[in-house]
Amino acid sequence: MLQQIYPQVSHHFQYELNKDMQIAAAHFIPHEAAGKCANIHGHTYFVNITVAGDELDDSGFLVNFQHLKKLVHDKFDHTLMNDHKELFNHQNSSDFPTTEVVARKIWEIVQNYLDTLPNQPKCLQVFVRETPTSYVVYRPKAGKQ
Template identity: 80%
Template sequence: MIQQIYPQVFHNFRYELNKDMQIAAAHFIPHEAAGKCANMHGHTYFVNITVAGDELDESGFLINFQQLKKIVHGKLDHTLMNDHTDLFSNARAEDFPTTEVVARKIAEIVQAQLDTMPNRPTCVQVFVRESPTSYVVYRPKAGNR
């Protein structure tokens, strides 16, 4: 079981859901300034996704935990992130599979699913821990939700 304290995101929604998961994946950063990270290597990423909203769906959820796991873990676990050319690019720095970009792309994947739901929840934060000493928090700007 993952037991982690995450930075809190402040919002005015009535409900907040958090889903933890681990993703084992490899990546490389295609830039000479990345140092050793330019070589293919792997991590067990610890991910926390925060979804908030005011309305529950017809089954009483903001979103089902299993659905979140399927769209994120099901896509990225045990893969080479660079192979997901629908998410990452070896040509544009803002799309290299750095931890910052991984967090943003997870938020985008989640929000795309949330946008299809009648209760319209919002992904307000994605936390990605790459190693015991390094993590990133991504929070979409309110106007981009």
């Protein structure tokens, strides 16, 4: 995987971890204004998830990297994003599988998992690169963390 620097999040936590992953997936944007993107097409998405917290778990991890990979990579790799009906739909533009929405949905998946952990880490941001020249960063508003 290409090593790169991601936008940094200012925070007060003692620990920060970042998990990179590559996801090969297809999607289409169900809207007439999407132009060519209304057709099914694929990307090799580069995803970076930033998690922070003050307490480590019983195994000495803030969060196990394998769990993040299972939550995101194993769910989306080699799939059609639009087929994930529990996340995306064709009626509400806030749920179209655009890169912006994909980043937000990944944050929701990760944060929902983190909320179950006793050490309560927080997902600070999700970075999704769709193409070599286009990426999105999703950060929750204060109070959502």
